[in-house]
Amino acid sequence: MKKLAAITILLCTMVTTFVLDDFIDRGEALLPRRAGGYYIIKADFHIHTRLSDGLLSPFSVVDLAKRNRLHVIAVTEHNIVWPAQWARWYSQLVGGPLVIPGQEVTSKKYHFVALGIEKAIDWRLDLPSAKQQIQEQGGLAIIAHPTRRYWSRLDPLVSLFDAVEVIHPVMFAAKMPRGFSWHHMVEFYERHPHLTPIASTDYHHFAGYMGSIYTLVFAREFSQQGIITAIKQGNTLVRDKDGRTYGRAALQKLVNSEESKNPDRKKKKPGILTLVVTWAGLFALLILLLSGNRKPGP
Amino acid sequence: MLKRPRDRPLEALGTYLLVLASFVTLTTFMKWHLFHLVNTALFWMFVPANQLLALFLSLSVAGYRRNWANVTEVFLKMQLPWYLFFVLLIITQLSTEANLSLFQLFSHQFSFVLFLLTVLAYSLFLNLVLFTRVLPAFRAIMAYLAYYIIHTGLYLVFFSLTDQLQPLLAPNP
Numbered sequence: 001m002k003k004l005a006a007i008t009i010l011l012c013t014m015v016t017t018f019v020l021d022d023f024i025d026r027g028e029a030l031l032p033r034r035a036g037g038y039y040i041i042k043a044d045f046h047i048h049t050r051l052s053d054g055l056l057s058p059f060s061v062v063d064l065a066k067r068n069r070l071h072v073i074a075v076t077e078h079n080i081v082w083p084a085q086w087a088r089w090y091s092q093l094v095g096g097p098l099v100i101p102g103q104e105v106t107s108k109k110y111h112f113v114a115l116g117i118e119k120a121i122d123w124r125l126d127l128p129s130a131k132q133q134i135q136e137q138g139g140l141a142i143i144a145h146p147t148r149r150y151w152s153r154l155d156p157l158v159s160l161f162d163a164v165e166v167i168h169p170v171m172f173a174a175k176m177p178r179g180f181s182w183h184h185m186v187e188f189y190e191r192h193p194h195l196t197p198i199a200s201t202d203y204h205h206f207a208g209y210m211g212s213i214y215t216l217v218f219a220r221e222f223s224q225q226g227i228i229t230a231i232k233q234g235n236t237l238v239r240d241k242d243g244r245t246y247g248r249a250a251l252q253k254l255v256n257s258e259e260s261k262n263p264d265r266k267k268k269k270p271g272i273l274t275l276v277v278t279w280a281g282l283f284a285l286l287i288l289l290l291s292g293n294r295k296p297g298p
Numbered sequence: 299m300l301k302r303p304r305d306r307p308l309e310a311l312g313t314y315l316l317v318l319a320s321f322v323t324l325t326t327f328m329k330w331h332l333f334h335l336v337n338t339a340l341f342w343m344f345v346p347a348n349q350l351l352a353l354f355l356s357l358s359v360a361g362y363r364r365n366w367a368n369v370t371e372v373f374l375k376m377q378l379p380w381y382l383f384f385v386l387l388i389i390t391q392l393s394t395e396a397n398l399s400l401f402q403l404f405s406h407q408f409s410f411v412l413f414l415l416t417v418l419a420y421s422l423f424l425n426l427v428l429f430t431r432v433l434p435a436f437r438a439i440m441a442y443l444a445y446y447i448i449h450t451g452l453y454l455v456f457f458s459l460t461d462q463l464q465p466l467l468a469p470n471p
Contacts, residue, residue, distance in 0.1 A: 017330040050341045052462055055322050057341040060334045064326060078465030106465040123464065206325045206391065270329060278329045282388060285320055288313065289381050 006288040013281030020274055030097055031222075032071045035258040038218040038235070041227065043072035044210060045142060046104065046113055046165065046200030049087070052077035055205040058087035062096040068211025072227060076102040076113050081120045100224050104144060105130060109153050112161065113142040113200075116228045131160045140228055142198055145170075146188040147180055158192050163231055166246050167199030167238045169209045189246065196231050197246040199238035214238075218251055305367035310374035313381075314346050315339040321384040325391045344456055346374070352449040360433055360441035369432060376424040379417045386413075 032039045048054035049061050056064065058075060065073045075084035084101035091099045102115045107123045114121050114130070116139035121130050134141055140162040146154055154161075166189045171182035189197060201209045216237040219230035230236070237247035237255060245252050270278075319338040323331055353373055354366070362369070425445070429438040457463040 013330050014332040014335070018332055050338075051460065053466065056326060057334075057337045059337050060323075060326070063334065067327070078462060080461050106468050108468050205322075207328060208326075274329055278324070278392065281330050282320075282324070282385070282392070285316070286385055289317070289378065289385070 002287055002291045006284040006291070009284035010281055010288070013277045013284070016277045017274065020271070020277070030066065030069070030071055030095070033258060033262065036218075036254045038220065038230075038254070039222045039226070040255065040258065041071045041217040041219055041222065041230075042069065042214045043074075043217050043227065044070055044201050044203065044214050045072075045074040045076070045100070045102070045115055045198055046144065047073055047075050047203040047210075048077060048104075049075060049083050051083035051086075052080065052104075053204060058083045059090045061203070062087050062091045062094070062099065064210055066091075066094075066096045070097050070211060070214060071222075072098045072100060072217070074100040074102040074113070074115055076104045076115070078104050078106040079120060079123050081117060085118075098222070098224065098227075100227065102139070110150050111144040113144050113165075115140050115142060115231075116224055127157045127160055138225070138228070140231055142200075142231075143188075143195070144200075145180070145185060145202065147184045149179060151184075151188065154188075158195070161195060163196035163198045163236070164189050164192065165200050165202075166197040167213055167240055169201055169213060171241050172209070186240075194234075196234045196236050197238045198231075198236060216247075216251070216255065218254070305365065305371050307367045307370035307374070310371045311346060311350075314374050314377060315342065317381045317384055318342045318345065321388055324388045328392060348449065348452045348456065349373075352445050352452055355448050356441045356445035357429075357432070359444060360437045362432055362441075364432070369428070373425075373428055376428055377421070379420045379424070383414070383417045 032041045034040070044065065047061055047065075049056055049058045051058065054061070061073070061075065073087075075087045077083050081101050081103050084099065084103075088099035088101060091097060100116055101118060102113055103117060103120055105112050105114055105121050105123050110127070114134045117134060117137040119133075119137060121133050125133070131141055141160065143154060143158075143161050143164040145165055145168050164185075166185055168182055168185055170180055173182075189195065197215075199213050199215045201213050203210050217227050217230050218235040218237070219226040234248065235251065237245055237251045239245050316335070316339070319335040319342065320330075322338045322342070323334045327334060350370060350373070353369070357369065426438075426442055429442040429445070432438070433441055454463065457466055
């Protein structure tokens with residue numbers, strides 16, 4: 001009886017959430033603003049899914065990005081590209097953000113994001129050969145979280161890269177993990193200011209920072225090619241936790257004037273009904289788990 | 299005479315997947331979503347599949363030939379400490395509304411690590427109880443050890459097949 005009641009409550013919470021959220025709160029167009037001849041695009045270029053070491057499916061990642069009002073995401077699994085292609089397919093189906101396929105090329109020597117590729121890059125290749133393959137596919141290379149241990153390998157070959165991750169969620173950590181310091185990333189960028197600054201969440205799990213850390217890309221056209229061109233031209237702007245910006249000052253002025261005219265809409269908080277439904281469902285789940293334990297029989 | 303209740307291994311598997319999917323969905327979206335629950339359950343199916351395959355292989359090798367449906371159901375229900383652990387994580391995430399990952403929230407807290415270790419130890423103990431209930435003592439212990447070896451091996455095979463073994467073994471930055 002308890003079990004039946006729990007299942008009923010759980011099903012009711014699903015239906016109510018569907019009506020409250022999936023059905024009513026959908027269909028918002030994800031179009032970037034325009035200013036000064038540019039599309040101002042919110043993008044996250046470093047996202048993982050369950051098909052690598054993340055928790056979410058490629059479909060759920062797309063939905064999470066849509067809810068966080070990102071215009072563009074790059075799904076970048078470790079050494080494989082096909083999950084990104086699944087995410088792109090799903091996003092086109094549901095009218096989600098523009099998905100650029102990518103790969104986090106992961107080896108002992110370095111990690112970097114190959115953005116805008118369709119075929120996986122072999123992680124065993126040396127950097128010049130890997131870069132050549134990326135270029136042949138029309139993509140670009142972003143240095144991922146350049147912590148100090150990679151510097152000696154990256155420094156001599158830095159000209160092969162187009163951009164670098166300057167902003168990473170680790171900047172919010174009260175105590176940064178050993179050897180993984182955000183200050184190293186900033187220092188690396190400051191030594192190589194010709195690289196385009198990128199802010200990425202390196203998303204793996206939970207609510208995370210998706211939507212609160214992003215790169216603003218200033219592109220002449222809202223397309224994969226337009227975005228790749230903009231990054232190659234250095235047309236990005238990123239902001240750290242203290243409000244300091246990295247990127248061209250002219251782009252910052254453009255953003256300031258645009259934001260004063262059209263302030264960003266705040267992310268909607270869940271309503272009281274959603275909260276009640278969520279907790280009721282959780283309570284039902286707990287009852288379901290605690291009812292009906294059995295011992296092994298013959 | 300009392301009739302023994304019917305075995306429901308599929309129902310137990312459903313509960314297992316429901317917990318996993320609820321954990322991922324609620325800690326991410328902070329609310330229920332049928333679509334995300336279903337697709338998360340599908341994408342996480344390899345975890346119980348791996349455990350059940352390891353259970354089947356280890357018990358078979360040890361000579362167990364009786365009620366597989368019952369053993370499967372009981373084994374899945376014995377994951378209760380983990381289920382409760384995941385529910386606790388959901389409650390923490392929902393009640394703190396933290397815009398950060400739970401790992402950050404907990405990574406430096408001794409109490410969390412202690413709790414995790416307790417759950418792990420209790421779970422190891424429950425699995426041992428299951429093996430000793432269905433097999434004689436010596437064979438049970440051998441099968442129990444074989445279970446964990448096979449379990450680990452199957453994960454290595456799975457990650458190799460999905461091209462993820464090398465990234466997992468590559469050192470983190």
